[in-house]
Amino acid sequence: MAAGLEDLFGREHPEGPDEAKGELRRALVVAAHPDDADFGAAGTAALLAQAGWEVRYLVVTDGSKGSDDPAFTPEQLVTTREQEQRDAAAILGVADVRYLGFTDGELTASRDVLEAVTRQVREFRPFAVYTHDPEPVIIRNAFVNHSDHRVTGLMTVDAVYPTARDRLNFPQHIEEGLEPHKVRELYLWGANETNFEVDISAVIETKMRALVAHPSQFGEDPEFLDQMRTFWRDEQGRYVEAFRRIVMFR
Numbered sequence: 001m002a003a004g005l006e007d008l009f010g011r012e013h014p015e016g017p018d019e020a021k022g023e024l025r026r027a028l029v030v031a032a033h034p035d036d037a038d039f040g041a042a043g044t045a046a047l048l049a050q051a052g053w054e055v056r057y058l059v060v061t062d063g064s065k066g067s068d069d070p071a072f073t074p075e076q077l078v079t080t081r082e083q084e085q086r087d088a089a090a091i092l093g094v095a096d097v098r099y100l101g102f103t104d105g106e107l108t109a110s111r112d113v114l115e116a117v118t119r120q121v122r123e124f125r126p127f128a129v130y131t132h133d134p135e136p137v138i139i140r141n142a143f144v145n146h147s148d149h150r151v152t153g154l155m156t157v158d159a160v161y162p163t164a165r166d167r168l169n170f171p172q173h174i175e176e177g178l179e180p181h182k183v184r185e186l187y188l189w190g191a192n193e194t195n196f197e198v199d200i201s202a203v204i205e206t207k208m209r210a211l212v213a214h215p216s217q218f219g220e221d222p223e224f225l226d227q228m229r230t231f232w233r234d235e236q237g238r239y240v241e242a243f244r245r246i247v248m249f250r
């Protein structure tokens, strides 16, 4: 298994963004709901931001079903969770958060979702894209992978290849002045088989602060926070975010 984030900066093909070719130190993290990006990749996002990358979050649904608390209307949940995701992003150094606003819990694979994600990829032109692994329905025989997570992962993988790359897909983008874009690396969290680990030990407390910036979702109960921390700790006592990494053809 690869050693860690340094591989993004030079040791492994494709040797990081090539600025001479116009490749940018940008990473796009695409998540189904507010808070998913922080579970999946907040540590990596914080490390990238510290290393000078521009990291952007893209949240596909509006988060309008994410509470059992009858005090929340769906409309209040949308605005509350948007702000929580912005607060978490600020803690991590994530430069921007964009929202596509599809209805929480009702996401289906469609031309509309694919178009919206493709547009974001073509606008931001990231070197690396992080998202949910679309494949598992059951993760490690322990979790059901929420349908919105699977659809978000699938639409993002499809946007990366081939949709954003080929100019005849959604030609209206090209007419509006956007260019096709080749993403170089894809990182999937929530995978049953991972091949790349980022050592996030240096930023685990930053990740925890990003998670508790979602008070509509989690309390700050120390026992709960300890359980969460343990989730990312490996046998050597390091904290890691594990991904399935795909290096796209040049």
Ligand SMILES: [Zn+2]
Binding pocket: 032, 033, 036, 146, 149
């Ligand atoms: Zn989610």
